[in-house]
Amino acid sequence: MQTHEIRKRFLDHFVKAGHTEVPSASVILDDPNLLFVNAGMVQFVPFFLGQRSAPWDRATSVQKCIRTPDIEEVGITTRHNTFFQMAGNFSFGDYFKRGAIALAWDLLTNSVDEGGYGFDPEKLWATVYLDDDEAADLWREIANLPVERIQRRGMADNYWSMGIPGPCGPSSEIYYDRGPEYGIEGGPEANEDRYIEIWNLVFMQNERGAGTSKENFEILGPLPRQNIDTGMGVERVACLLQGVDNVYETDLVRPVIDLVASIAPRGYGVGNHDDDVRYRIIADHSRTAAIIIGDGVSPGNDGRGYVLRRLLRRVIRSAKLLGIDTPIVAQLMATVRDAMGPSYPELVTDFDRINRIAVAEETAFNRTLEAGSRLFDEAAEITKASGATVIAGNSAFTLHDTYGFPIDLTLEMASEAGLSVDEAGFRALMNEQRQRAKADAAARKHAHADLTAYRELVDAGPTEFTGFDELTSQATILGIFVDGKRVPVVAHGGEGETPDRVEIVLDRTPLYAESGGQIADIGSLSGTGGAAKAQVTDVQKIAKTLFVHRVNVESGEFVEGDTVTAEVDPKWRHGATQGHSGTHMVHAALRQILGPNAVQAGSLNRPGYLRFDFNWQGPLSDAQRDEIEIVANEAVEADYPVNTMYTKLEKAKAMGAMALFGEAYPEDVRLVEIGGPFSLELCGGTHVHNSAQIGPITLLGESSVGSGVRRVEAYTGLDSFKHLAKERALLAGLASSLKVPSEEVPARVATLVDRLKVAEKEIERMRRSTAASAASNAAAGAELVGKVRVVAQRMPVQTTAGDLRSLVGDIRGKLGNEPAVVALIAQGDNDAVPYVISVNAAAQDLGLRANDLIRTLASTVDGRGGGKADLAQGSGKDPTGIDAALDALRADIARS
Template sequence: MKTADIAQRYLDYFEKNDHVVVPSASLVSDDPSILFTIAGMVPFIPYLTGVVPAPYKRAVDVQKCIRTNDIEEVGHTARHGTFFQMLGNWSFGDYFKEGAIEYAWDLLTRSEADGGLGFAERDLWVTVYQDDDEAAGYWRKIAGLPEERIQRLGREDNYWTTGQPGPAGPCSEIYFDRGPKYGRDGGPAVDDNRFTEIWNLVFMQYAITNVRSKTEFDIVGDLPQQNIDTGMGLERVAFIKQGVENMYEIDQVRPVLDRASELSGRRYGAVHEDDVRFRVIADHVRSSLMLLSDGVTPSNEGRGYILRRLMRRTVRAMRLLGVDAPTFPELFAASRDAMKDAYPVVSDDWARISQYAVAEEETFLRTLASGSTILDLALDDTKKKGGTSLGGADAFLLHDTYGFPIDLTLEVAQEAGLEVDRAAFDELMAEQKARAKADAKSRKRALADQSVYRDFRAQGETVFTGYTEMETGSTVLGLLVDGLPADRAVQGQIAEVILAETALYAESGGQVADKGVIVGPGYELEVLDVQKPVPGLVSHTVEVTAGEVAVGQPATSVVDAANRRAARQAHSATHLVHAALRDTLGKTATQAGSLNRAGYLRFDFAWGQALSAETKTEIEEIANNAVRDNLEVTTRIMPLDEAKALGAMALFGEKYGSEVRMVDIGGPWSRELCAGTHVASSAEVGLISLVGESSVGASNRRVEALVGLDAFRDLAAERTIVSQLTSALKIPRDQLPARIAELSANLKAAEKKIAAFEQKALADRAPQLAATATVVGGTRVVAQSIGSAASGDDVRTLALQVRDRLGADAAIVALGAVVGERPVVIVATNESARAAGAKAGVLAKAAAAVLGGGGGGRDDVAQGGGADASALDAALAAVTSTAAGA
């Protein structure tokens, strides 16, 4: 039974039992405290917690998930994968334990011919929470399971919580017995390798608080309604039904493994270490493909970093299999073909996906080449110093800064006959992880508890009237002060205001929130921000500037008309620039993110190289021609599938419901799904002026533009500058570039001559400075200030010249100068002085300590500096006294 067939059987079964089929949410989570959808229940959290009323009583879905906390286990076990699919059936206050158990048992044991999964009853075991007699009773009643195949486990295994105060409840897990070949008999309590968990039924019925750990919390009562949250691992069921050893060998994954085997010339099943690498490649390529298809792109932070790590681990595994050449074009194509039936987007969007994949592999192969050079130098330096181990800091620098894998560093070091201080490396890695974890916790703590919005959201969705109105009368439904519900807010306080209707646009889709005010009887509120803390609810962050506002009072939201007009111009201009980019560069130049606010837009798009001046001019001209042509801007609400069929562009990472808003500018020329505010015709945009183009990753570029009056003012300022230059230089405008280039060349030539004169003047001082040498403890010492200097290098050159003039006897030269208003001291020692114990680095540090800065260097020449130029003479005296002590 193919993996996609298993998923379809699951959906069909529950749809026939009155469940609404819900499409998979994106891998990119709505919850800012987590990067990805890490479990099937994540998209349903607002319904399960009651913050948002569920739009249905029963639901069923196949949810895409990414989880990388067990990434080191990938390839070593039968069931650990970074990408996986969770089959789930959900009840929101409808059926509970009996219904969930009945559905699960029926689907699992019903024959394949009758639409079931055809598991033999004798192979199935279950676990229940140790005190859940009710669930155990239903398993005996519905499934007829004997007591020994209903095992009771504690909170660690069979109790579900979010890890925070809120909903919780016991759970019941269903296990499949793989047979004596895989371990001991006795059920999952004895051996969870032989007995593989395939389905978890969560009975969400209690509210908990005072959460101290996974197993330590206080149950404070029943939830307002009982919910069912189930999750069945599709890959686990697939490898059992397909009769293969693990999830890497199922039909959706095995083709990548086989292609890696062909490319490497090594056979899967021959060598254990190679098999692990094959499985890592198969898993990571599929995960990367699915992340790319959901709009995640490789980068050095957040989601992009996780994707980059997966892709680079793949490259590393291929190298360990003996393949140094690029392989992503073939590996990703194999994964595409295996996944396209279940997820057509991987084929439909293949041009963009493959562009990112190929670019990332090329970048990392270059990184490996440069990292190898840096590593070779570090290893050579270690050997020259007589060391036997590469420092952990060096290994960490290679890993953290250059993306050079630690296992590759270990391998190369071993080949060079050296070890790596792995303990120091691990300590640095642990510190980095601790910082990351602390940052994640702080971000999580910074989030308001969404449960505070539950009562507001229960009153219905906030009605947005801003598409047609600039002010709207309404009622204050709720207030939050310091994150907690309040009945009123007084002058000077910052508060969140919930209205039944609002004309103010909440930040979304790249468009920043409106500016404006909220007014009512005896009060006025300045709007600082407008957000959607939970789906369907708009919250206004305000400062009470006059009077006091209370729950239940009338309120009128008033939009800042000038700011909204400029924001509409910028958002429509963003669509025009996107269309112009696709006209110029092709259909693969797709949007990867945007920001638009009054008078300004920023647009990221998939492209791997800088745009030429001619291309930027062409894009700008196409966009402005669209403005000139006064194209009609229309918006339509329609089903998502219909909009996609019409060719509407969707922004990756944005979440769309079954009904969407499609914005046309000039018909199909620019057709995008967008909830933002827009002009009525393109001529209202005014002027579009591209002011910047830059890289934001290996395969992403960014253009920035000013729009409307802001664009005009910027061009007017440039015109004024040009006018001033032509007047000052007394030449026509068209000769300005050549004249400036000529003046620049003349200036550089003059600077070179001046530098040469200054260097000669300094060199001429060498005899005079050498003559000032005094004998300190048997060593000739020159410690003099030379005034100001153009650079530290000039001071260094003079110090070495003075040292050479002092001959072979022990000599120390310390010259001080002010370079760019900051003091610098250069110390040079000759061989005889060093033999007597004088070290330039130590002496430079002594000077720097007086200057209030830092210093150091080699034993023969070093530099110190600081911020206090008035202490230069004292710093030179410190060098002399330190030399006397040496």
């Protein structure tokens, strides 16, 4: 049975049983505890926590999940995957243990003709929590499972929680016996390779407190109602129904392995374990990367972007270790698209963008590998020169951590060079880094914000937003909150006291709540008669539906149930609409100039200003920036009407409307159209009525905000005019200073810059000439210290470290083959003290070493340094110790 069919049968089974099918959420969810969605129930957490009432009693979904903590285990075992699909059914205060067990058993054991999976009931086992007699009895009653096939296990295995305070409860897991060829008998307790878990039924009935592990936490008491949360591993079921040993052999993963095998010089499954691991890494990480990019992530150096970068680099590295020297990522992405597309159509419709981002990372990493190879060669040379055969662990760690050079390649290249690597030292440093990362993650992990105080208002229905049609609205106060607690009344603190900062929820409001990149409106609330007044400083959404007004109470009192007048600051709103509509203009201009791959990756707009992030590789040229600004302003001048309409999401997409990646949209969406086909976007923000009201758009600059993501910033309206006026004043000032017309300023500045460069080169030439002359004089005046000719010289001020390295070579060459030591030191910029020591072979035969002598100089000028026996260098911080350092050096040489 194909994986797509397994998914369909699961959803059909539960929809037939009265469940609402809920689409998979993006793997990027607004949750402070999660980098990626890692379980099927994550999008339902607010319902389980009681923060919101679920819109359905029963739901079912197949959720995209990503887990990366065990990334190093991927491929080594066949149990770890970074991407998997979790099929689940959920009950919110409806059925409980009996219903969950019966529904799961029916789907697993019903025949294929009846819509089930057709598993042999005699091969299924169940586990329950230690004291859950009810679940054990239900398994005997519903499934006729004998007592010996129902095992009881402790909290580590059969008690579920999110790992933080919140809902929890005992669970019951379903296992399939794969037979004696996979291990000893005795059920899941004896062998989880033979008895493979396929489904976990969580009976969510309690609330847990804080704790430090899966087993160490307090049960605070029962939840207000009992819920069901189950998770069936689609890939594991596919393994069993397709008769293969592991997920890598299933229909959605094996095609990637077959592709790689058709390219690599060494095959898969031919007895080389290390190569098989590499094949599996490529297969697993390729599809995970495609899913992550599809949901809007680009490679970066932290957070989700870093995870994506690491996945792609492990793919590329593994391919190279298999002997593949040509680019492969584009073929991998195409194979993933073809395999996964039927379940995830966005991989097909958005393939060009996904492929472009992945291939760009491959190109960048190949350059990294080239640089890393050069650095490795240096480390190998130093190792051999010292007579050692083991590359230091800290060198391998630096290659890995700073330059992204994989340890696998370091090991392989070391072997080719007749060397080994201090793996223990490398692993120790990696472990230290990992522990620091874990400590940092633990410090940032916390319980979900307690929003239960707002739940009654959330359940009552959404706030009516009137701001599209009016700036002033009459409204009723539904709730007042101080420090997150609901109160019946709030009043001004009195004369001279700081006004109370409170939150007020209205049944309707014209004030826009921050969302979609547009910051919130500011305005005011006033009571009947005008005695009560409050300034609205911010508006935020709770549960995406409830508008919460953060206010400073200036006079009087506000009472729950009172009627108030809510008013938007008109000047603020005018500027905000200019900024937001200007963002749409810039987005449309970008796509017109750069093409459809310039897709939005985020935005921020406030009165008179906009910031727009988009997917693109490399900086824009000056010509492209000018064209974008021209196209956007031509659309402004065209005075296009701005039209809005509400329609179905699928219809809007069919019309070509742009949406933001990673954003979850409802079935009914708002479409903003400016100038017909010029700009068509899904948007819930406020806009001008005609494009001319935006005013001029002035691009301020363009920059990188991460791999494959660029940012443009611009002013609109009066802010744009003010910026241009300031630029005009600056130009006029330059023209006056240079005594040329304004239009000649660029040419005159270019001429001055050229002259400055010529002057700087001449100064540099003179400085080098002076230093060389001093070096020649120094060689001529070499002193004899014992048996060694010594040049220990303070060089002219601002002689650079590079100059010193060059000069010591010249001087040493002029001293012939007699034992000689050359030590040059200078006072550089900001009181830095660079120094270099060179010791020729004859002096080394007397026991002198540059890397030993360098410490004498360093200790006297508060510095540090190092190097080899023939050449060492360093830098200090105390120029007052230069003369003493040279004297100490002579004394050291005299004692040798």
